[in-house]
Amino acid sequence: MSTENIGEKLRKLREENSYLLRKVAAMLDIDVAILSKMERGERRLTKEIVQKLAKIYKHDTEELLVLYLSEKVVYEIGEEDLALKALQVAEEQIKYQRKLNGKK
Amino acid sequence: MSTENIGEKLRKLREENSYLLRKVAAMLDIDVAILSKMERGERRLTKEIVQKLAKIYKHDTEELLVLYLSEKVVYEIGEEDLALKALQVAEEQIKYQRKLNGKK
DNA sequence: TATAGATTTGACAAAAATTGTCAATCTGAT
DNA sequence: ATCAGATTGACAATTTTTGTCAAATCTATA
Numbered sequence: 001m002s003t004e005n006i007g008e009k010l011r012k013l014r015e016e017n018s019y020l021l022r023k024v025a026a027m028l029d030i031d032v033a034i035l036s037k038m039e040r041g042e043r044r045l046t047k048e049i050v051q052k053l054a055k056i057y058k059h060d061t062e063e064l065l066v067l068y069l070s071e072k073v074v075y076e077i078g079e080e081d082l083a084l085k086a087l088q089v090a091e092e093q094i095k096y097q098r099k100l101n102g103k104k
Numbered sequence: 105m106s107t108e109n110i111g112e113k114l115r116k117l118r119e120e121n122s123y124l125l126r127k128v129a130a131m132l133d134i135d136v137a138i139l140s141k142m143e144r145g146e147r148r149l150t151k152e153i154v155q156k157l158a159k160i161y162k163h164d165t166e167e168l169l170v171l172y173l174s175e176k177v178v179y180e181i182g183e184e185d186l187a188l189k190a191l192q193v194a195e196e197q198i199k200y201q202r203k204l205n206g207k208k
Numbered sequence: 209t210a211t212a213g214a215t216t217t218g219a220c221a222a223a224a225a226t227t228g229t230c231a232a233t234c235t236g237a238t
Numbered sequence: 239a240t241c242a243g244a245t246t247g248a249c250a251a252t253t254t255t256t257g258t259c260a261a262a263t264c265t266a267t268a
Contacts, residue, residue, distance in 0.1 A: 020242090020244090021244065021245095022244090030228085031228065031230085032243090032244075032245095033229080033244090033245075033246080034227080036244060036245060036246090037245085040245085042245095043226090043227080044226080044227095062186060062189075065186050066186050066189045066193055067193065069186055069187065069194075070192075070194040070197060071194075071197075072181060072190075073177055073180065073190060074198060076176055076177065076180055077173050077177060078194075078201065082169050082170050082173055083173065083198050084195065084198060084199070085166075085170045086169075086170050086173035086176075086177060087191055087195050087198075088174075089171065090173075090174040090175075090177035090178050090182075091191050093175075093178050094178060094182050094187050094191075095188070124213090124215090126214075126215090134257085135257065136214090136215075136216095137215090137257090137258080138258090140215060140216060140217090141217090146216095147255090148255080148256095
């Protein structure tokens with residue numbers, strides 16, 4: 001199983017591409033310190049940054065976004081005893097919403 | 105399917121118990137306006153308040169908490185195209201975490 | 209319709225969380 | 239020891255969330 005967090009993943013990708021932090025930070029137009037923290041999970045990523053990084057590293061955007069979103073979820077409710085049940089219900093709700101939106 | 109939001113559910117429960125907003129707000133020690141907004145989804149609920157309301161209305165706490173947590177998730181990522189995929193990954197990650205925690 | 213009680217709404221300040229910026233510090237290689 | 243790269247922590251700026259309150263709206267009943 002993967003269960004690698006997105007920060008680690010992004011760091012690996014950066015290293016595979018032999019980019020320095022400051023290089024990538026410049027491309028993203030953010031402070032080096034922030035990117036460093038993002039890779040180490042100390043600061044939150046944003047969807048936009050994840051997308052930009054996928055482009056920069058020429059890596060599957062969808063995969064990174066899924067990782068990013070799932071981490072948000074785990075962060076929100078991962079510690080809760082009822083987390084797994086809640087995920088089931090959330091899934092139902094989202095499917096239901098989509099069915100509705102699809103119909104109108 | 106249920107797909108009723110927790111605010112509506114709590115309002116129904118309150119009405120079934122014939123409580124006035126101000127009565128319940130007093131029991132919770134919060135402003136009536138806030139409780140009103142919580143029931144209508146304008147303000148966020150907290151876990152603590154959900155638990156207290158379950159007691160007040162003598163209703164299954166777990167059911168309400170699951171609803172509360174799932175709504176948090178839907179709120180966070182429900183609009184995302186990749187939401188369902190992200191939920192699958194989140195589920196795996198949580199299960200994996202628990203296996204680890206169980207072992208040590 | 210007039211009144212009273214219940215709820216809703218919106219404005220606003222207070223508090224909390226997130227974010228950006230920067231300089232000092234650490235690390236590893238030479 | 240020096241240098242480039244990365245990390246850390248402090249701090250202010252900004253954004254988001256929260257609490258408080260009074261006015262407005264609704265609802266039922268005399």
